[in-house]
Amino acid sequence: MNDRKKAILFLAAQPTSTARLRLDEEIREIEAGLQRSKYRDRFQLKQQWAVRSRDLQRAMLDHQPQIVHFSGHGVGQATAQERQSPEGTRKLVPLDRVGAFEEGLILEDQTGQAKLVTTEALAALFELFRESVECVVLNACYSERQAQALTQHIPYVIGMNQAIADKAAIEFSVAFYDAIGAGRDIKFAFDLATVAIKMAGINQDHIPVLITKRLDRPPAPTPATIAFSTYNPQTFTGREEETRVICEQLRRGCRIVAIVGITGVGKTTLAERVIAALAQEEESLPYVRFSLDDRSIGTDFSSSGAALLRELGDELTLEDQQDPTNLVNHIVSRLQSHPCRLQIDSMERLLKGNEQEGWSEFSDHLWLSLFQRVLSANQMASQLILTTQDIPGDLESVGDRFHQFWFCQTLQGLSQEEQLELFQKLGLQDDQERLKRIGQFYDGHPLVLQVIADEIKQRPFNGSIQSYWDRYGEEFEAATPQGKVDRSRTFRTRVRQRVEQTIQSLPDAAKQMLCVCSVFRRPVPETFWIEMSEGDDPYAAFDCLQGRKLVEYVDVPGQPSLVRQHNLIRSVSYGLLKEDSEAWERAERKAADLWLTAYMPPDDAPNIETVRGYLEAFDHFCEIGDWDKVKEVSSTRLNTPTQDDLGGQLYTWGYFQENVLLHKKQLKMARIHDDKQETAWALCNLGNAYFSLGQYPQAINFHQQSLSIAREIDDRKGGGVSLGNLGGVYASLGQYQAINFYQQSLSIAQEIGDRFGEGRALGNLGLAYDRLGQYSQAIGFHQQYLSIAQEINYQYGEVNALVNLGEAQRKLQQYSESLANNQAALQLTQEIGDRANEAEALLNLAKLHHDLNDTPTALPLCQQALAMASELGIPLKADCEELLDKLTNGDELKEKE
Structure with missing residues (x-):
């Protein structure tokens, strides 16, 4: 921040003819929050009440504010549900005092009566102050349209997309300025404010919308800047009428356009042609493409919906992972708050059936629920373009009910x-x-x-x-x-x-290359195709395929051009390859070898892409049923700080859903090959993954199965691990017979000389005694675990021990020891990439500073922990939210007491 103070101008208008709002409470809470904030000396709060147009102009001239906050009434087109809602919202009552299609803020006239300030006038005013104003908050109903207009001139504008309750508006304001006072940026403050609404038990966290200045966003998409998968304006032919019709549907506000036709008829190309045509327009929406051609994406909503959410730029929450219905809500909310044109390709993969037998309904009904929510939402600026070989009858029925937002274009061949x-x-x-x-x-x-x-x-x-x-x-x-x-x-x-x-009819070398490369499930570098060839001149073979348009290049930002086959061509060539079982198996093995030896992730690739080679090789070996290779790949120690195996590394990084998919495949293979030992370990790993997601019944089921098999084959080490894992789940459920499981696990580990298992059992006992409030005993167990973890160089265990030891010491008010251990844990988690324990160490430090009444230090630590726990989707999120509530509201509660 600059040295000079930032001015926050609070504007309030409450005409005499309107319902009374608690605006005085709002400003009082904002002021109190800023006064106790860490950077209170950097802000000055100015107020202007009963605002008329003239007052607004004068206040802007007098105070030259950096943040302008308007609180009061707004007017707009209410839905039937809103009309029936209880009073207490910030919408103008009665609604018929202004024109039928007017939306925006209500000021006062010279007599104190309601007066709508037009969007054009408001935008013109803020254009004059564009050099000084950084953020405008329009905390009134139906203010999104005016917020959109202000972003021509102001970097950050917050508006409300429908009627918002007075209580929700206050919760939003208080949390927003708490974060500003703590030195956080506008985006973080907005996110925290929406969380505050949700934490207050108000189901309106989707109503506030943050809009950034157009110049601060990426440039509006144009045909030249969008990386299309198939559309090439130089070779595109026809489809003028279809393009015109679909563009017109989208311009008039259609929310879902389905393009239906058989494979290869040009559905994806037409969708991208439409996007290119619309991208010529000034107000074009951002473009997002989500392809279900990626066979690593499951058809169940938990995995496919999660992949879609990530493509939209957001991460799963704990609630999303525990209940996929929440994931539906999250995606809808994301589409509402971040409008885009979303293209979903190959939707038929979500349907029951196949190309030969035809398709029927969705495999997972939650996909139908998502599309229905998009069509029925009160507010939805995003638009979806679906390309599919078939439309299920239930989706057509839903579309018919919302025909103004639904359009289906059947795509025939060219004229x-x-x-x-x-x-x-x-x-x-x-x-x-x-x-x-x-x-x-x-x-x-x-x-x-x-x-x-x-x-x-x-x-x-x-x-x-x-x-x-x-x-x-x-x-x-x-x-x-x-x-x-x-x-x-x-x-x-x-x-x-x-x-x-x-x-x-292709030359043998080209045909062989096309068929063997059909084993790739995703686009790969051209060098992979060359390496797969068994001919004398692989470059000539590839040139032949390229000349025949049997391969396609895919542009991926930050990577060299990748190569793939069209779905139809890949399907046919893969069928031809499988006619020769030896050639098919040889191709799968060669592809796996390339992924393991030749794959080079981009420098800035996310963690999961750094192990993409292992994941793809694992799947290739699963495809041909090579159990020995599957075990070899999955057990390879990776070149990471923790040197985990593949599943363990995914766990450490917090990729719990991907971990589940990996171990489900491993379990299936182990059962096919009747490998009891590996079946037990796969069950154990699945139990741990579900435990991390907070899905305790599933975790117990898998751990019990694992324990049963371990006892059946007399695997004492495995049995001890399963007992310890069961204890962990029961402890999290508050059932303290968990100690019995831990003690059995400890006895077995000590009897067989398993130092690793002994350390884990001691750490678990420490957690159990901690939950019983016996902190001295807990500290003793954690110290023993720490000693063993350091002895065997088990860094993940060392982190666990430090985190849990520091927390027990905090509860005994041994603050200096707690601080040292949690800081040591935090440093180590960052070194090894253990994000779950990093979040826990941050939370423990926040708790410690809260105990010491150091809220300015505790608050940002808690916020960091909450953001990380939310991204990972782990149960720790609830603890973070509880502490955050205390940090933001606890002082007021104490004063009232």
Whole structure:
């Protein structure tokens, strides 16, 4: 911050004809929060009441504020639900005092009556003060539209997207300025303020919206800056009418557009063509693409919804992971607060069925729930474009009920004129009558026509349509008579057969490369394709595939161009590969080897991408059922500070959902191969992952199964681990028979000389006695655990021991010892990347400073812990929220007492 004080201008208007609001309470709470804040000397709070237009102008001139806060009434179009809601919101009552389509702030006129300040006037005023004002808070109902207008001139503007309760508005303000006074930035203050509404038990945390100045955002997307997956304006042909219709639907406010058609007909390309057309407009929304082509994404909502949320730029919370219904709410809220155009490709992967047999309803009903929420929400600026081979009947029914927000575009093949245009762009202009017959036979299917055109240009036809016709003419003579082509399985089969014929006609080296590379589940570097080849000249083979348009380049920010196959081509080529079981297995093994030896993650890659090679290799070996290799990959000690194996590293980093998926696959393989030992360990690891997510019944179930198998095969070490894990779950549930489990685990570890297991058991006993309030005994156990962990160089255990030891010492008011141990733990967690324990160490330090009445130090520590626990989705979040409530409200409660 600058040395001079920042001025916060509080403006209040409450016309005599409107319902009374608790604006005096709001300003009193804001002022009290700033007075006790760490940086109270850096702010000055100015107030202006009963604000008229003239008062607003004068106050801006007099005070030159950096933050302008308006509290009062707003007016807008209420939903039926809002009209029936209890009084106490900041909407103008009655609603019919202003025009039907006007929204925004209410000031007072010269007589104290309500007067709407227009959006244009408000924007013009703040344009004059754009050099000094940093943030505007419009804490009134229906103020989002005016907030949007102010972002032309002001870096940060907060508005309300619908009616907000008076109590929620106050909770928001108090928390917002508490964070500002603690030295946090606007974004953090906004996030904390929305959390405060939720913590107060008010279901309105989705109403405040933070909008940043357009110049502070990434540049508006344009066709030149968007990394499209398939659309190329130089080669795109036709679809003018479909593009026009879909763009018009989106411009008029349609929320979901579904583009439906068989594979390869150009659904994704059309969606991206629409985005490119809309990106030309000044107010274009940010573009997000989420592809379900990535086969590592599960079809259940817990995994696919989590992947979507991350693509939208947000992380799962504990509540999301414990109950996927909360994940639906989170995604809807994200779409409301961060408007975008979201393209979801290959939606049929979420449906029951397949291409050969057809599709039916969603595999997980929560996907239907998400789309229904998008259509039915009171406010939704985001727009979704779905590309899919089929629409389930239940989604169509929902769409029909909200027809003003739903549009379905069935995508047929290209028209005859468009077909000829495509052939011309691809270098074929002669013999248009035969080209028309070919196009008719395949109903203008663009991918097939492109494949055929490239085939004609190659040997042995060398561009001669006549020669090509001589080879395949009889096939085309059997074309369906003029009229609508049957789009059933028969036509799908015809399309696949043509793609297969093209692949079969390739030179052997190119065909072999295309088929073996179909084992890749995601785009890979071109060098991977070259390495997979078994031919003498792999570069010539790749050039052949590229020339035939059988491979596609994908632009990924920060990475060299990656290569993939279109889904249709990959599906056919993979089927051909599996006809030769030896070649298929050899390809899967080669791909796994490349992931393990040649994969290079980008320098700034997130943690999970640094182990992507191991995860992909693991899946390739699972595919061919090589149990020995699966075990080898999963047990490899990684080059990380903790030198964990793959599952352990995911656990340390806090990727608990990915950990669950890994161990489920491992469990399936272990059971197939009747490997009791590995089955028990997979069950144990699954139990630990679910425990970290706070899903205790599932954790108990897996640990009990693991214990049963360990006893069956007389694995005393494994049995001791399972007993300790069961004790941990029961302790978290407050059932203190957990001590019995811990003692059994300790006895077994000591009997068999398992120092690792002995240390963990001692640490668990320390936690149990801590929960019983017997802190001296707890400290003794934690110190023993710390000693063993340091002896065997078990850094994760050392962190655990330090964190738990420091917390027990805090409870005994041994503050200096507690501070030293928690600080040592914090440093070590950051060195090894143990984010869960880092959050716990931060929280413990916050508790310690709270005990010492040092709120300015405690608050940011608690906020850091809460942010980290929320991102990881761990139960610690609830403890952080409880302490945060004490830090922000505790002083007032003490005064009242």
